[in-house]
Amino acid sequence: MTEIGVVNIVAFCVLKETYPPVLLxxxxxxxxxxxxxxxxxxxxxxxxxxxxxxxxxxxxxTKMLLCCPVVTILCTYVAILYGTLYLLFATYSFVFKEVYGFSTSGAGLVFLAGGAGV
Incomplete structure (x- = not known):
């Protein structure tokens, strides 16, 4: 677990609620x-x-997506990024198993580099 995750859990347990609708x-x-x-x-x-x-x-x-050009452009941009990442992660195991001859467990270990980089 990351440091931010630990801080969030501690804050959730220690700090008081401040959101007015919940308090009321x-x-x-x-x-x-x-x-x-x-x-x-x-x-x-x-x-x-x-x-x-x-x-x-x-x-x-839906109204914001269709009527606000900025929202539409940003949503399209993020969709392209997520699609590219999905394509990358979906082809990792195929490429390393079929092209480079890695074992199944070896191809799975390739994902650790991306996780460490993030």
Whole structure:
């Protein structure tokens, strides 16, 4: 595990929550529990159903992809990069096994260089 991963785990366990919607929802839940009044709700709580939230989370990025040229260009660029990386990693084992005659375990070890480089 990397140093950043360890730091994130420690921070997750030690630091307090600071996101206002979560804090307000916790406070509302505590007040509902203590008073027995089910009317307590957070001001930032969403009234949308899960279906509406799902539709919104699909439609909003699609609109951005189709209507914003910068988003379209960057998405295309990243898609080309990921496609190239996938092609590279998919052909590693084939090339080293078939062309250079590596064993299966030897061809698998070739991936360690890329992992160490990252």
């Amino acid at each position: 929802e916790r406070k509302a839940a505590r007040l509902r529990r203590e008073t027995g009044n089910a009317e307590y709700r957070s001001k930032l709580a969403s009234n949308n159903t899960s279906t509406e939230l799902f539709k919104r989370s699909i439609i909003r990025p």
